[in-house]
Amino acid sequence: MSHASEPRVDAHTGTPTTGHEWDGIxxxxxxxxxxxxxxxxxxxxxxxxYWVVYPAWPLATTHTNGLFGWNxxxxxxxELNELKTIRGAAGAKLEKASLAEIKGDAQMLxxxxxxxxxxxATNCAPCHGAGAQGAKGYPNLNDDEWIWGGTPEAISQTITxxxxxxxDKDSRAGAMPAFGKDGTLKADEIANVAGYVQSIxxxxxxxxPDLAKGKTIxxxxxxxxxxxxxxxxxxxxxxxxxxxxxxxxSDKATIxxxxxxxxGGVMPSWGGRLDPVTIKSLTVxxxxxxxxx
Amino acid sequence: xASAQNSSIWQKHxxxxxxxxxxVIGIIVAxxxxxxxxxxxxxxxxxTIEKVQGVRPYSPLELAGFNIYVREGCYNCHSQMVRPLRxxxxxxxxxxxxxxxxxxxxxxxxxxxTGPDLARVGGKYSDDWHRDHMNNPRAVVPTSIMPAxxxxxxxPLDLPNIKEDLRxxxxxxxxxxxxMIDKADADLKAQATAxxxxxxxxxxxxxxxxxxxxxxxxxxxxxxLQRLGTQVDFKLYDAKANIR
Numbered sequence: 174m175s176h177a178s179e180p181r182v183d184a185h186t187g188t189p190t191t192g193h194e195w196d197g198i199x200x201x202x203x204x205x206x207x208x209x210x211x212x213x214x215x216x217x218x219x220x221x222x223y224w225v226v227y228p229a230w231p232l233a234t235t236h237t238n239g240l241f242g243w244n245x246x247x248x249x250x251x252e253l254n255e256l257k258t259i260r261g262a263a264g265a266k267l268e269k270a271s272l273a274e275i276k277g278d279a280q281m282l283x284x285x286x287x288x289x290x291x292x293x294a295t296n297c298a299p300c301h302g303a304g305a306q307g308a309k310g311y312p313n314l315n316d317d318e319w320i321w322g323g324t325p326e327a328i329s330q331t332i333t334x335x336x337x338x339x340x341d342k343d344s345r346a347g348a349m350p351a352f353g354k355d356g357t358l359k360a361d362e363i364a365n366v367a368g369y370v371q372s373i374x375x376x377x378x379x380x381x382p383d384l385a386k387g388k389t390i391x392x393x394x395x396x397x398x399x400x401x402x403x404x405x406x407x408x409x410x411x412x413x414x415x416x417x418x419x420x421x422x423s424d425k426a427t428i429x430x431x432x433x434x435x436x437g438g439v440m441p442s443w444g445g446r447l448d449p450v451t452i453k454s455l456t457v458x459x460x461x462x463x464x465x466x
Numbered sequence: 467x468a469s470a471q472n473s474s475i476w477q478k479h480x481x482x483x484x485x486x487x488x489x490v491i492g493i494i495v496a497x498x499x500x501x502x503x504x505x506x507x508x509x510x511x512x513x514t515i516e517k518v519q520g521v522r523p524y525s526p527l528e529l530a531g532f533n534i535y536v537r538e539g540c541y542n543c544h545s546q547m548v549r550p551l552r553x554x555x556x557x558x559x560x561x562x563x564x565x566x567x568x569x570x571x572x573x574x575x576x577x578x579x580t581g582p583d584l585a586r587v588g589g590k591y592s593d594d595w596h597r598d599h600m601n602n603p604r605a606v607v608p609t610s611i612m613p614a615x616x617x618x619x620x621x622p623l624d625l626p627n628i629k630e631d632l633r634x635x636x637x638x639x640x641x642x643x644x645x646m647i648d649k650a651d652a653d654l655k656a657q658a659t660a661x662x663x664x665x666x667x668x669x670x671x672x673x674x675x676x677x678x679x680x681x682x683x684x685x686x687x688x689x690x691l692q693r694l695g696t697q698v699d700f701k702l703y704d705a706k707a708n709i710r
Binding site for chain 2: 231234235236245246248249252253256295296298299300302303308309310311338339340438439440441445446
């Protein structure tokens with residue numbers, strides 16, 4: 174049975190009751206602390222102010238815009254414009270300057286390298302490594318060996334249009350043919366030429382390939398791109414085989430696999446993603462890592 | 467208690483508290499009203515319906531990748547929502563538009579940003595990078611805390627239900643045509659061959675890859691990831707016209 178009775182003061186706790194009683198058990202009246210209650214009321218009042226100042230209520234075809242017409246998309250446009258202004262003068266100067274001019278101007282160089290380092294960390298480091306040290310399949314950018322060229326123009330071209338990036342028609346194209354898969358070379362021929370590549374590359378020749386035969390096969394199939402001396406050709410993106418830098422590895426299995434399946438690494442084109450000043454800064458940064466030509 | 471107090475409307479809550487059916491009806495009315503006010507305006511307000519060029523439904527292979535993305539719970543660590551904040555736009559690119567995820571069911575905006583946002587990851591890395599990275603993230607990013615997903619590359623994509631997937635999505639409003647649904651299986655295989663067959667006819671700019679017509683789960687996931695955030699050409703997008 175429950176019933177309401179007149180509120181009274183509970184004898185044990187000294188707290189008043191609400192007057193609700195169930196089977197002789199009375200409910201104590203312990204209201205919310207005043208400070209809490211008034212804070213709650215204040216937030217309600219605050220929300221009314223918020224409705225007035227910021228976009229809030231849906232209407233028939235639009236919504237209330239708020240006193241100042243603030244909107245997140247307009248705000249980001251303003252913020253980006255502000256950023257453009259801050260970088261504007263230095264950026265415009267950088268875009269036009271040659272590498273020699275940039276190197277001669279301490280302020281311009283530090284701007285380019287700071288921006289380049291930041292852009293590199295965000296966009297390039299996942300493949301080339303945080304220190305541009307590279308990884309298997311992703312070239313080291315600190316050394317002075319370049320697959321597609323280490324001049325500022327070549328670096329800029331590579332960043333802007335990528336390598337073997339189909340979506341960009343100006344991308345650096347041309348890949349090593351799949352000599353084995355396409356049936357140009359037989360398995361024993363591939364083994365011989367792989368041995369020859371190891372021999373000119375200065376690593377221990379695995380197994381017992383016929384190096385004389387390998388040399389002939391090399392001259393007929395490989396020299397057109399990698400050169401008679403194995404020094405490669407940056408025009409074609411064919412790496413040097415004699416610089417002791419092995420992008421995929423110098424063991425026989427890896428070399429055989431490359432000859433069998435051909436192909437080459439892929440780098441996205443960044444022209445659509447990064448603005449020209451950022452690409453210039455990246456070029457300066459990469460060029461300055463140690464191996465720039 | 468004075469009878470004058472009992473007659474006040476503020477004293478009538480006892481009716482709800484003492485009759486469960488009345489309480490249930492009351493809850494339904496309250497929630498329905500809240501939904502009406504908060505959700506319904508989104509269907510007609512100009513500022514929430516933004517039409518943009520270039521967004522098309524996923525091709526069957528991309529959709530299979532989307533399903534794997536959901537299955538593996540990628541959304542638990544990766545958002546797909548570049549917010550209109552300066553640092554995010556600087557890092558990832560243009561802020562996300564609602565229309566870019568209009569064919570995602572369920573949408574993958576997420577809010578747990580343990581890993582980087584993926585809304586614009588399409589075209590940022592090569593396919594090979596994604597392969598290396600899924601197999602072992604530490605192989606390419608030494609500081610990564612992402613788990614490895616090595617089984618994806620070893621598991622052939624087995625999706626006998628891709629046609630039903632398309633049909634189901636068509637029911638909820640994704641504009642898959644009858645032709646698209648009928649050819650779903652063929653399109654899925656075609657996109658995994660070098661020339662892609664005529665998959666591009668139905669799905670503009672679908673990227674075909676030479677996978678011998680037998681994609682793995684990883685191939686499907688990569689097809690999906692490489693599509694993310696690439697559909698809208700922001701050189702043509704007028705940000706100012708859409709400030710409203």
